[in-house]
Amino acid sequence: MGGCFAGIDVGTGSVRAGIFDADGRQLAVAKRDIRMWKEAGDIVEQSSDDIWACVCACVREAREAAGLAPEDIAGIGFDATCSLVVLGPEGRPLPVGKHGDGARNIIVWMDHRATGQADRINALGSPVLDYVGGTISPEMETPKLLWLSEELPATFAGAWQFLDLADFLTWKATGSLARSVCTVTCKWTYLAHEQRWDESYFRKIGLGALADEGFARIGTEIVAAGTPLGAGLTVEAADELGLAPGTAVAAGLIDAHAGGIGTVGARGGSGDVLSRMAYVFGTSACTLLTTREPAFVPGVWGPYYSAMVPDFWLNEGGQSAAGAAIDRLVRLHPAAPQAAELARAAGQSLNVWLAHRAEAAGGAGAIAPLVGTLHVVPEFLGNRAPFADHLARGIVAGLGMDEGLDGLVSLYMAGLAGIGYGLRQILDAQAAKGARTQMVVISGGAGQSALVRQVLADAAQVDIAATVAPEPVLLGSAILGAVAAGRYDSFAGAMSAMSEIEVVYSPSPATRDWHERRFHAFERLQGAYRSLRD
Ligand SMILES: Nc1ncnc2c1ncn2[C@@H]1O[C@H](COP(=O)(O)OP(=O)(O)O)[C@@H](O)[C@H]1O
Ligand SMILES: O=C(CO)[C@H](O)[C@H](O)COP(=O)(O)O
Known part of the structure; x- marks a missing residue:
């Protein structure tokens, strides 16, 4: 086996595969967009067959672009969004909605259909909640499983396996049903520090059936990320991916956590x-x-x-929404269609085009005149942290009559600053508990x-x-x-x-005082909306 490695990242919008050498040099990358179904009621669904087909196409394309033979790839890692994959008998996809469309067998992480279930779980209370920041999120898997058991009982009863997307991918690649400690601990309430599921939690919230089965459908073999699974790539998966059978396949990670592994231990820099x-x-x-x-x-x-x-x-x-919040924000502006056209002509996404235009106008150092009177709290999909408030919503204050491209750049910059203030709140909340960055x-x-x-x-x-x-x-x-x-x-x-x-x-x-004032305005706006709502 050769000395290169494949990394596969399944984000919300696209699949990417990259080929790297042992020094971490990226030799080639390929990308495919993922199909997504969105409906009223915060429904967001995907297809595991579609995602696997995108993975296979990307891996093959990236390896060929790197000029490597299948045997040159010695190991593969998968990361994916923490979305819930539902499989029926023989591993066939099972629909996750009343639409009955078998292609739609993934409840995507950002799908908030299980908000009511999450609220009920939180009201019941449980020691496992101490290990999810005190509040279970509708983005996690146990509220989603509860939704399935209540709204689609036949699907819930008939499902063969419920998997986090990264674990689905390693199962497809190797046939191993081992779950990564990353997925089940972060999204399924597995208590990794005690190496156990909490039976009483599942019984209390109405998912006792999973405990009765000894958790056979959500994971009995839990392994560290990076553990080689099964006998490596199966013959069938190797053929689909254009790699060699037996290639080592690692237990995976949630996509964000792969970003962590790719960055926090980097050499150089301080800390x-x-x-x-x-x-x-x-x-x-x-x-x-x-x-x-x-x-x-x-x-x-x-x-x-x-x-x-x-x-x-x-x-x-x-x-929950960051890039997606900036996308949402800028589309509100009357100049968005014109800017999108200019961005297309320049071969850029709208946000990248806006960033370049803002840079040409002075960039981060000119943020005060660029933003002008605008304030943005970009919480269009709730506040994930540090308020764990799925009812938080976006706020734009200080809007004038400007309908031109410059006004759009102002909105973009104000949105970015809002994302930064949200980051500051998280850093502050962690530091207050002694976890400093x-x-x-x-x-x-x-x-x-x-x-x-x-x-x-x-x-x-x-x-x-x-x-x-x-x-x-x-x-x-x-x-x-x-x-x-x-x-x-x-x-x-x-x-x-x-x-x-x-x-x-x-x-x-140079911009410190301005941001300081803006941060306090941000917090006041957040608080004002919370008190209006409540
Ligand atoms: N310069 C930018 N400014 C703001 N948002 C950006 C910029 N570049 C990309 N984005 C946003 O980042 C998101 C895509 O990030 P990416 O990591 O590729 O996606 P995924 O979540 O699918 O892994 C999109 O919402 C996109 O609009
Ligand atoms: O919940 C998450 C990690 O715990 C991620 O936000 C989710 O998986 C989506 O990631 P991305 O924005 O990279 O597509």
Whole structure:
């Protein structure tokens, strides 16, 4: 077997595959968009067959683009959004809605159909809630399973397996039903520090059936991320992926956590995994903070044992909509169609085009005149952390009559600043419980922009570092593959060999006071909406 590794990242909007050498150099990358069904009632669904087909196409394309033979790939890692895959007998997809469409067998993480179930679970209370920041989120899997059992009882009863998407992918690749400790601990209430499910929780909330079966449908073999699974790639999966049978396949990670593995242990820069926090800014935003001892931070998920860096604890926060919130925000503006046309002509996405236009107008240093009177609280899909408030909503204040492109850039910049203030609130909440961050290491699609990095550093008043790897989330998955293949004997070794800090964006003293005032205005707006609503 050769010396390269494949990382596969299944984000909300697309699948990406990257081929890396043992030093973490990205040799090739391929991307496919994922099908998504959205309906009223916060319904968001995907298809596991569609995602697997995208994975196969991307892996084949990336390996060929790298000019490698199948045998040159020694190990593969998968990461994916924490979406719920439902499989029936023989592993066939089962529909997750009354539509009965078998293609739609995934309840996507951002689907909030189980809000009522989450509220009821929270009202019942349970010691397991202490390990999800005190409040279960409708984005997690037990409220979604409860929804299925109540709204689609035949589907719930007839399902063969319920899997997090990353575990589905490793099952497809190897036939192993082992679950990654990352997925089940962060999203399914598995207590990794005690290596057990809490039966009483499942019985109390109305999912006693899963406990009666000994958790056979949600995971009985729970392994560390990076563990080589089964006998590696099956003949069938190898044929579909264009790789060699027996290639090592690692137990996977949630996509955000792969971003963490791709960044926090990078060589260079200051600090270590305990003083750096990963910030994955894609469709959503995820913060991942590693601690030696468990830190109980209300409203910040966790503490989770061994869910990202083995043998350490993890706190996870972020916002449900981040890149998606900026997308939503800018589409509200009358100049959005014109700007989208100009962006298309320039071969850029609208947000990338807006970032370039803002940079041309002075960038982060000119944020005060660029933003003008606008204030944005970009919580269109609730506040994931530190308020664990799924009823929070977006606020735009200070709107004038401006309908031109400059007004659109103002809105974009105000939205970015709002994302940064949300990050600051999470850092503050964690620090208040003793979990301090010296430096944030960024990844994700939106994290690739120099403007975004500087605005975040200024708004959150923290150093933002970026790694050499253009796609650290993909690299994180490839690191899993390298560990599974035995190229490195620990995550620590693999992270520092394959990832490196390239640049650090420090908060600018010039905009400090402006951001300070803006941050307090942000908090007042958030609070005002909460009190209006309540
Ligand atoms: N310069 C930018 N400014 C703001 N948002 C951006 C920028 N570049 C990309 N994004 C947003 O990031 C998200 C895509 O991030 P990515 O990590 O590729 O997605 P996924 O969640 O599918 O993994 C989209 O919502 C996109 O609009
Ligand atoms: O909940 C999450 C991690 O716990 C992620 O936000 C979710 O999986 C979506 O990720 P992305 O924004 O990268 O598509």
